[in-house]
Amino acid sequence: MPIKRKMKAAVLHKPLDVRIEEVSVPRPKAGEVLVAMKSIGVCGSDVHFYENGRIGSFVVRKPMILGHESAGEVVKLGPGVKGLKVGDRVAIEPGFPCRRCGFCKTGRYNLCPDVIFYACPPHHGAYCEYQVAAADFAFKLPKNVSYDEGAMVEPLAVGMHACNRAQVGPGDSVAILGAGPIGLVTLQSAKARGATQLIAVDMDANRLKLAKKLGATDLVNASRKDTVKEVKRLTDGTGADVVMETAGAVRTTQQAVGCAKNGGRIVLVGMPTTDSFEMPVIEAIVKEVSISGLFRYANMYPPSIGLVASGAIDVKSMITKKFKLEDVPKALDFALRQGKNAIKILIHV
Ligand SMILES: [Zn+2]
Ligand SMILES: [Zn+2]
Structure with missing residues (x-):
C-alpha cells in the first residue's frame, strides 16, 4: 500500500475543540519506523487534555494530536532499522528517551528529563493514520494478540x-x-x-x-x-x-x-x-x-505482551466501546460525559 503525503488526524486546538484535519504524514528518522495506526485507546489523560487543555504543568499551547495507547502495522523503515520489516504488527511504546542520561543508562528511562512522549505537549500523539515510533519501542505482536489488545498494552504496562x-x-x-x-x-x-x-x-x-x-x-x-x-x-x-x-x-x-x-x-x-x-x-x-511514586513505566512492554499472549491477562474484557478516527470528537465527548460507564474506549483507524 503506497503511503500518502497527507493524512487525517484528530487535532486538539483548545479545550473541548478537537477537529479532524489533513496534516502531513511524519517521516521516520534513523532508528525509527512509520506505523499505520490500527487501534488507539482513549486514556483518562486524553480526556483531561480535551476538557482542560492541560494536566498540571503540561499545557497544550499549540494544536496537538492526542492519543498514546496504540498498535498498528509497520509501513516504512527509517535508515539503519534492523529487526523489523514492513508488514509487522506492533504495539507502540509511545516514548523517545534521550538514551544518554543516567536514568536512561540505568534502565529508568521513564524518568529521563528529556523524554519525548506521544500526546504530551508539545508532541503529537496517535489519533491519526500514521505515526513514527522508535524501532526498539515498536514491539511485535504474536499472532494471537489483536491490534486492540496491542493498544491495551500501554495501560497494562502501568499496572x-x-x-x-x-x-x-x-x-x-x-x-x-x-x-x-x-x-x-x-x-x-x-x-x-x-x-x-x-x-x-x-x-x-x-x-x-x-x-x-x-x-x-x-x-x-x-x-x-x-x-x-x-x-x-x-x-x-x-x-x-x-x-x-x-x-x-x-x-x-x-x-x-x-x-x-x-x-x-x-x-x-x-x-x-x-x-x-x-x-x-x-x-x-x-x-x-x-x-x-510511579511515572509511566520502563521495560514493561515485553512482559505485558507475553502475559496477554499466554492468556494470563485479559485486556479484551475491558474494551467496552469503539469509535472511528473520524469520530474522535464524539469519543472524547462520550468519555467525558459517560466515562464511568465505559471502561476502555478504542479508536479504530
Ligand atoms: Zn494512558
Ligand atoms: Zn535520558
Missing part, C-alpha cells in the same frame, strides 16, 4: 510497573483502590505475579463486577462500606501487604496508609487533581510503610 514498584510476590494480599482501567490492569498484573488475595475497592458496582471477572477475590463497595475497615476485616485485621492507589482521589490516597499492614508497601499510581493535602504521616511512620 505491571506498579507491581514492580511494590515487588508484588507469591502469596501477597493486594488491595487495589479504584477499579477503573488502571486498577483492573494492576489487579491482573498482581495476580500474574502470584498475589493470592486481590481486594478490589470502588464505588461503582459494574466496575466491581468486572474486577471479580478479572480475578478479584474480594470486593469492597466504597459507596456503602468504610474502605479501611473492610480491607482490615478481609485481611484478619492486619491490613494488606500491598496497597495500590489507582483512583487518583485525595480520599483514597489518604486511606492507602490505613489499608496497609505494618511494613506494607503502597504505590501511588493515580494522580490526584489536588497538588498537596493532609496524609496520616504518624501512622505511616510507625507502621513502617513504604510509599512509592
Whole structure:
C-alpha cells in the first residue's frame, strides 16, 4: 500500500475543540519506523487534555494530536532499522528517551528529563493514520494478540510497573483502590505475579463486577462500606501487604496508609487533581510503610505482551466501546460525559 503525503488526524486546538484535519504524514528518522495506526485507546489523560487543555504543568499551547495507547502495522523503515520489516504488527511504546542520561543508562528511562512522549505537549500523539515510533519501542505482536489488545498494552504496562514498584510476590494480599482501567490492569498484573488475595475497592458496582471477572477475590463497595475497615476485616485485621492507589482521589490516597499492614508497601499510581493535602504521616511512620511514586513505566512492554499472549491477562474484557478516527470528537465527548460507564474506549483507524 503506497503511503500518502497527507493524512487525517484528530487535532486538539483548545479545550473541548478537537477537529479532524489533513496534516502531513511524519517521516521516520534513523532508528525509527512509520506505523499505520490500527487501534488507539482513549486514556483518562486524553480526556483531561480535551476538557482542560492541560494536566498540571503540561499545557497544550499549540494544536496537538492526542492519543498514546496504540498498535498498528509497520509501513516504512527509517535508515539503519534492523529487526523489523514492513508488514509487522506492533504495539507502540509511545516514548523517545534521550538514551544518554543516567536514568536512561540505568534502565529508568521513564524518568529521563528529556523524554519525548506521544500526546504530551508539545508532541503529537496517535489519533491519526500514521505515526513514527522508535524501532526498539515498536514491539511485535504474536499472532494471537489483536491490534486492540496491542493498544491495551500501554495501560497494562502501568499496572505491571506498579507491581514492580511494590515487588508484588507469591502469596501477597493486594488491595487495589479504584477499579477503573488502571486498577483492573494492576489487579491482573498482581495476580500474574502470584498475589493470592486481590481486594478490589470502588464505588461503582459494574466496575466491581468486572474486577471479580478479572480475578478479584474480594470486593469492597466504597459507596456503602468504610474502605479501611473492610480491607482490615478481609485481611484478619492486619491490613494488606500491598496497597495500590489507582483512583487518583485525595480520599483514597489518604486511606492507602490505613489499608496497609505494618511494613506494607503502597504505590501511588493515580494522580490526584489536588497538588498537596493532609496524609496520616504518624501512622505511616510507625507502621513502617513504604510509599512509592510511579511515572509511566520502563521495560514493561515485553512482559505485558507475553502475559496477554499466554492468556494470563485479559485486556479484551475491558474494551467496552469503539469509535472511528473520524469520530474522535464524539469519543472524547462520550468519555467525558459517560466515562464511568465505559471502561476502555478504542479508536479504530
Ligand atoms: Zn494512558
Ligand atoms: Zn535520558
